[in-house]
Amino acid sequence: MALNMEQIKNLREMTGAGIADCKTALTESNGSIDKAVDFLRKKGLAKAAKKASRIAKEGNITSYIHGEGKIGVMVEVNCETDFVARNEDFQVLCRDVAMHIAAAAPLHVKREEVPAELIEREKEVLTTQAKESGKPEQFIEKIISGRMDKFFAETCLLEQSFVKNPDVTINDLLQESIAKMGENITIARFSRYVLGETAKENTEEEQES
Numbered sequence: 001m002a003l004n005m006e007q008i009k010n011l012r013e014m015t016g017a018g019i020a021d022c023k024t025a026l027t028e029s030n031g032s033i034d035k036a037v038d039f040l041r042k043k044g045l046a047k048a049a050k051k052a053s054r055i056a057k058e059g060n061i062t063s064y065i066h067g068e069g070k071i072g073v074m075v076e077v078n079c080e081t082d083f084v085a086r087n088e089d090f091q092v093l094c095r096d097v098a099m100h101i102a103a104a105a106p107l108h109v110k111r112e113e114v115p116a117e118l119i120e121r122e123k124e125v126l127t128t129q130a131k132e133s134g135k136p137e138q139f140i141e142k143i144i145s146g147r148m149d150k151f152f153a154e155t156c157l158l159e160q161s162f163v164k165n166p167d168v169t170i171n172d173l174l175q176e177s178i179a180k181m182g183e184n185i186t187i188a189r190f191s192r193y194v195l196g197e198t199a200k201e202n203t204e205e206e207q208e209s
Contacts, residue, residue: 003023003026003027003031007026007031007033008022008023008026010033011025011026011033011036011037011040021040022036022040024039025037025039025040054080054183054184055080055184056078056079056080056183056184056185056186057078057080058078058079058080058081058082058084058085059076059077059078059079059085059090059094059185059188060076060077060085060090060091060094061074061075061076062074062075062077062091062094062095062097062098063098064095064098064099064101064102066099066102066103069195070194070195071102071192071193071194071195072102072192072193073098073099073101073102073190073191073192073193074098074190074191075094075097075098075101075187075189075190075191076187076188076189076190077090077093077094077097077185077186077187077188078185078186078187078188079181079183079184079185080183080184081183084181084182084183087181089177089180089181090177090181090185093173093174093177093185096162096164096173097157097170097173097187097190098190099163099164100157100160100162100163100164100170101157101190101192102192103163104157104160104163105192106155106156106157106160106190106192107155107156108155108156108157109156109157109158109187109188109189109190110156110157110158110159111152111156111159113156114152114155114156119148122148122151123144123148126143126144126147126148127140127144130143130144153169157170157187157190158170158171158174158187159171170187174186174187
């Protein structure tokens, strides 16, 4: 099929992929931008994986206020350089993440931060529920695994579906931004405030200490 440069340019801006890859993706997807993005996601993720070991110590602390002052969020998003930290795309990402936290109320950044005792307690509850429902013993472990994945998807920021686009997770959003901006990007911590409640801060450092 015939491709135009505008399609290729738009896809390249969205994904950070090279021109040749964009042409291939658009050809394979019959010109559909959405399908082409999906086609390129693995390439984008591969690029992001190569950058994951880089140290990200620059970035922004972004705030977001919602509900006429009833909910407030502060989130620290890190990148590698001050140049990217001042980039409009990076700042939009930070605002989107802060807005998502206000709406979705995650408890942790990622599943590795969930306390072991909380995971065990959740597994015990789910195991009891599965047994009492009469599920065959040989299927219980698989059932528990699936329900724990759902638990993490509900409580961990990186695994939650992005409120502005439920077809992607926050981690997908990060990976696409890494591919587009060419730097490692991480969410270090966040605090979500609800009027009248004690604030909860989520940070990798506190979990490791």
